[in-house]
Structure formats: C-alpha cells, structure tokens
Amino acid sequence: MMQKRTGTYTLIAALCATLFLLPGCGEQVLVFHPVGPVGQVEKQMIILSIVMVSIVVIPVIALLWVIVVRYRDTPDNPTPYRPEWSESRTLEFLWWAVPIVIIGVLGFVTVQKTFALVRPPGKVINPLTIQVTSLDWKWLFQYPGQKIATVNYCEIPANRPIEFVLTSNAPMNSFWVPQLGGQEYTMPGMAMKLWLEADQPGVYFGSGANFSGEGFSHMHFHVIARPQSDFDHWVQRIKSTAPPLTTQQYAVLAQRTIVQPMSFSTNQPGLFEKIVSQDGGMYMRRDLMKGKVNTHVGTD
C-alpha cells in the first residue's frame, strides 16, 4: 500500500518536473539566459537566494508532511502525545539562529552586489551613451555621440559598456531588457543611469515594465547588439537614409500614440536635458549644470 503510494507521488513529481522543463527551458526564460555581465551578476544572486531560502523551505515542508502523517488523532495512534509540552530552549534557539545566519549571509552579499551594480561593468573603455525617453506610448532613443535617434528599437555595439540615461516625458515607466540586466525607472524630471552590456551579438527583448496607461502593453522594443564595425555601418546608414528628428517630429512623437520602429538621421542636441529640466528637473539642476546627468542619489 505504502509502496504504491510512494510510486504515485514519484510519478506526479516527475510529471510536474517535465512540465516545467518542457516548453521554455531554453532561451525563453530570459532572466536565466543573460548575455551580459550585469544580467549575469543578477542571475547569480537569484540562484544564491533560491539556494538560501531552500535551506528553510524544504525542511519546513518535509517536517509538515511527517508531522501531519504521524500525529493524527486516531484512537490507536502509537506515537507519543504530550499536550503540555510547549517549551524547548534548544529548539527555539535553533530556529532563531539558523534564519539569522542565512539572512546574514544573503544580506552581506546583497549589499556587496548592490554597490557593485551602480558602477559600470568591467573596465570602462569608451562607453557608449544612449539617452532614453519613455513617451506615451513609445521609447525614444537618442545617441548624443553619434547624433542619431531611434524609436522603439535600439542598436548597440556588443562587448562595450552602454550607459543608458533614462527619463520620461509621460507617466513613469521602467526600462527593462531582461537578458542584458535588470530594470530602472524612467521618471519625469529625473535622469537616471543604468549600465548594461551585451557579451554577444543578438536581438534582445525589452519592454516598459511600469504601467503607464492605455497603450502600456504595446511598449516593447528590441535591443540589437552587433559587432562594433557593423554598429558603425548601421550608424552611417541611418545618417544617410533616415529623415531628421525635427522639433515638429518630436511634438508628434510626444502625442499619445502607438507607433512602429523609426529611425532619425539627427538627434536634437539639448532635447534630453530640456525634457528633464522642464518636467521638474529642478531637483537635478546641479547635475544638469555640470553638463552631465547623474543618478540622483540623495535628491529625492
């Protein structure tokens, strides 16, 4: 009897496991397939945290199982029954101490990595800056160095740290490219920095992660990473074929619409800074004046 039941449970467990592994064990579980150093660090943290919490969760579930099976209130239950037993220094010490140790370790690594992730990944050898503005309901990418702009897609050189500078000219959103790394909010009146890097060429899914109204569900985009030379070619091509980003064009973009990907042969120097300062950028005036925008530590 017992034998047969164990067999059934194993079968169910095996079925569940295959179910979970079948579709999407591969590339589609984006968070577990990072292609850059930031995503990698975050994946390690996720795995570390899963391991640490399992130290408690698995024994809890196992104990519950055993206890509920063993101590049922049946007339001929042979197990001990001690209705008054309600204190044990040793046991209680154990389950205050074990979680404290686990949290201690996890907390320590968390703090370490939290500080590490605000710095650029690896050595900064001529990073590329991309200014990202979330609009209703689209993403505008401006390349101040290359003097071009794109909408709803962006291209980056692989193996080069990218400094995304984020703001919004609409309700807050959040810029998330899971395979490159975790997200950061785009907020009106603030310019925030997010360092990401792609180790290998490819097309990576990105989306707005923070709800921003009716068209929010359509705010996804692709980040296309190419070798440096291909990237340079792409820039040249955009420069010579795409229309310029005029003031009127920006005004059209700022309207509440959903659009297809677009490219522009010019950016608008100063547009990004203007958006930030007009939408409450007084909180960042100091940084803006220094000619560089920074994460707004201590300004909120």
Place this chain on the structure above:
Amino acid sequence: MLYNVENFASHFFVLGDPLIYGADVSIVLVSLAIVFVLTYYKKWGWLWREWLTTVDHKKIGIMYMIAALLMLFRGGVDAILMRTQLIMPNMPFLKAQHYNEIFTTHGTIMILFMAMPFIFAMMNIAVPLQIGARDVAFPYLNAISFWLFFFAAMLLNLSFVIGGSPDAGWTSYAPLAGLTFDKGPGENYYLLALQITGIGSMATGINFFVTIMKMRAPGMTLMRMPLFTWSILAACIIIIFAFPPLTAALTLLLMDRLAGAHFFTIFDGGNPMMYVNMFWMWGHPEVYIVVLPAFGVFSEVVATFSKKRTFGYASMVASLIAIAVISFFTWVHHFFTMGAGPGVNSFFAVATMIIAIPTGVKVFNWLFTMYQGRIRTKLPMLWAIAFIPNFAIGGASGVMLAVAPADYQFHNSYFLVAHFHQVLIGGVVFGMLAGMYYWWPKMFGFMLNERLGRIAFWFFNIGFYVCFLPQYWLGWMGMTRRIYTYLPGMGWTFWNIISTFGAYLMGVGFVFIVLQILYSIRYGERDLTGDPWDGRTLEWSLPSPVPHYNFARIPEVTGRDAWWTMKEAKQKGEMQPELEPLKPIHMPNDSGRPFILSVLFFIFGFGMVFTWYPMAAVAFIGILLSLILRSFEYDTDHTLSVDEIRRTEAAYGRV
C-alpha cells in the same frame, strides 16, 4: 436641451459595453429582489432594528464578514475576467481601458474592501469574547467604522456603472493618476472611497487597541492573552501608525486633482516620487495589518486541533511585535528600481530580509505545536495546514525579492504578481477562511457541512498552485504585470493557459463555499454545546450564538488557555469556585446615527467625485450636524436586569 441631457447621460453612465450593461442589469435585479423579499416578508423593521442600528460587536462582525465575502466575489469575478483575457495572446475579450479598470478595482477591492473587512470581522467576533469583555471600548464608534467601510465600498463599486472606474492601478501612482493623464472621475472615486474607509479603519485600530489594553477580564495579563488577540493588538498598533501617511497622500493627490495644486504633478515643482514614498509607508505595513491577524487565527486553530498548548508562546509574541516594528522600515523595497542609491537600497533590502526571521520562527512554532499532538483535520485545520507550505514558498519568494540586485529582474513582472498572491491568498485568505470556519458555530449556532467544505478546499488549493506557480516562471520569461495583451512567440502562451485554468478551479472552489453555506443554513447541525471543537480560549465557554451581553459573569482568568484550564479543573473534580450572584449589566443603546452619518459621507464622497460642490457641502454640513447632535445625546445606554439575564441564560440551559 435634449442633446445636453444625452451628452450628460453618456458621460455619467458608462455606455456601450456589454459587460457593463450586464452589471447594470444585475445590480438592478438584485436590488429589486432584496427590496421585494424584505417587503414581502415584512422584514424592513427587523433589518433596521436588528442590524442597521446595532452596536453589538458580534453582529457588526457578521456584517463585516458578509460584506467581505461579497467583495471577494466581486474581486474574484474581476480576476476571472482578467485571466480569461490573458489566456491567449491577442485575445479580443477585454479592451485595454477595460482591463486597466478591472485590475485597479480588483486590487483595491481585494486589499481594502475584502482583506480589511475580513480581519475586522474576525476581530469583532472573537477579541471581546477571548478577553472576557462584554463589548468593545467604543461600541458606537465601532458601528461608525463599519458603516463608513460599507458605504466607501459601495462608492467604489458604483464607479463601474456611473462615471467609469479608476484605472491607474491599486497604487494609483502620480503622475499617471494626476489630472494631466487621467481626466475622468474614476481616480476621484478611488481617492474618496479610500479616504472614507480609512477613517473607519483608523477608528477600528484605536478602538481595539483600547479594548485590548483596558477591558481584559481580571487575571488576564498580557502574557496570558490568546495569540489571536495578540495578533490583533499588533495589527492595531500598525494601523494607528500607518494610516496617517495614506490619509495625507490621498488628500494631497485629491487637491492636485480637484483644486489645481501641484504636490505630485510633473510641472511647477511637484514631485511624484513623494507620492510613491508616502503610499508605501502605508502600503507595506498594510500587508502586515492583514496578515498578522491571519497568523493569529492559525495559532488558535493549530493549538486547538492538535489538542496541545501553543509551542513557544513567548517567541510567538516577540515575533509579532518584531514584525510590527520592522514593517515600518521596509517600504523602499517597492521601488529599489527608482535609483535611490546603493546605500538606501542596501538598508531596505536588509531590513526586509530581517522580517523573514521572526516569520520563520512562527512557522517552526506552529509545526512544533502539532508535533506530538493529536491532529484533527477539520476544516479550519485543513486550511491552516495548507497555509504552511503555501506561505513558506510565498515568504521565500519575498526574501528573493528583497535581494535588491535580483529585484531589478523581478520588479513589476509576473514573479511579483505570483509572490504577492501567494502571501495574500495563502496567508490572508486561507487565514480568514480558517477563522470563518472556526468561529462559524460561535457566530450562528450551527455547523458548516464538512463534505462540501472539503470539496471547496481541494478545488481552491489545487487551483491556487495551478494558477500562480506558472506565474513565477512567466516573470522569469519577461512577462510584465498589468499588460492586457501580449505577443505570441515569447513562450508565454502555454503557461498563461495553465494559469487561467487554475483561476477557474479556484472559482469553482468559491462556488462550493457558497453552496456549503447555503446548504448548511438549511441542514446544518446545531451546536448545542457552545464548544464544538474542544476549544481552549474563553469564547468557547459561552453558548452559541453568544447572548448579546456575552458573559453573564465576567470570568476569573488563572492562566493561559483559560477555558482549557477550567475544563481540566472540572474534569479532575477540583473544587469549583462559588458562582457569584448575577448583577445587572450595563449595555450601550442601539443607534441609527452611524448608518445615517455614513450615508452622508457617501453623498459627500459622490458629490466630490463629480465636483458637485453644493451637494458635497450639504452632505458635509449634515455630517457636522450629526456629530454635534451626538455630543448632546445623554441617553446612550441602558441596564439589563438580573431577571432578564437569568431568563436568557436559562433559555440556553445555563444557570
């Protein structure tokens, strides 16, 4: 003229949507049915005298519970609609605007108009009985709290058919919820409904804090209190400190919307992040407000159904207090990704993880309360047992979210949705259902059918895992929350189908709970003992349902598990103390004013929603008047004669 009327009507009533027409029709039909039944059976007077004007904590508790179940139904229908929309990519079932309104009302209703009233139901029903009191400290205020909640809930629900529902999420972040981006009355509904129910919650917090501190029976020291009462004490302390920031945030946002202020706008110096901070200063403690009482219920249920003393009582109390305090230092974990800087993020990450320690301790203490006990898997215990693995996993994913660098990948994704449903359903809903099953005989004097309850339990439980486990996975696959549609080719479809299927299973579970209640009202077994579970705490010393004065004689408490101790003493044939003679009992009068006052609040709120200021002003004056009138009311209580008490007790076969 005609055009004007038409134009007004089309903005006032929400037109053109079959779902909303359906809702209109069903609201009208249900209202008509209620009116008809009440008139036909001549029950209007009964309704007014027995319920609408009552200040009896037990009846108020029952009304809270009914309201919470209704709201669970409403929120559940929302959930089913959303899950149906998400079953396939590009589903043509709900439009974006509609989906946005539904997740906003779903979240708002589930937290503020389902979870909150459910915990208020349980504390009203059990706390005075557990501490040997005859009522709460301020019974009249208690009635006001209930009716404010009730009419606030009505106000929010009305938005669905009149004017349009709020659509900026239950968090209602500025600037999205500000006037620039959200013109309609929907957000006003949200702000006013929360504000009105918030007054009620604050009053309840104070009321039960005072009740527990001042009205315990002689001998019931703090360290002899039942753990449920302890959990309510902790929750009340959180309520008292957490609601003020919410009140302030809502007021400021309302001023932005109605009076052209710029606290949270993006122009003229407003700072939207201020709203986010203030919201979560309330929002995080709020989740502990709703989950601590659930912990309290589990503590009672686990001890009772294991026939054993609670293991590690002192640790249990210490961890409640620790959680209550630390819960105020974690709010930033809701926006690690807003770039507050590594120092701030580290502080709040570690503080959040620390909360897991006392929570873990509680889980082990529950386990060791069962260990070497005698476990009876009656319905309340079944839900308590199911809670443990569920909450262990939900708590674990909470710790994972607290790891700030990992959270950058989890935030706003379905991983988060799975996590908070796991703790809110596995913790709060399971806890409240356990409490409902546990105290049901005490409330109504009859038992609920076990068989139907078990069917409901299995549907709901299995449905839960089928619905929410895939969502962790979906989060890792990059699916963000609050999207009404998605593209094929991401690998999300398969898991969404499974998840929706699970939601339907939970829906079936809920239907069985309703069937169980209806069936048992007719055929349920009477509880003649007043102590059907062989309970340990004082409420089980009373007959079911409890007479309105609760205790004919206030009990003397000599230890923890007061009723258990008394039963043991009796069994051992120890000398019973002489029964004191009965004394007359002082009771508060019923009053219709809390109801009327709350109707006025409703009218005030409605006027403000549509900026019909004359209407709001008249209602406001009415509110002031009724408060003033109350202060000049001197005939507020009455005395029950010894005769009357004796007769009532005799009817229960006691004396």
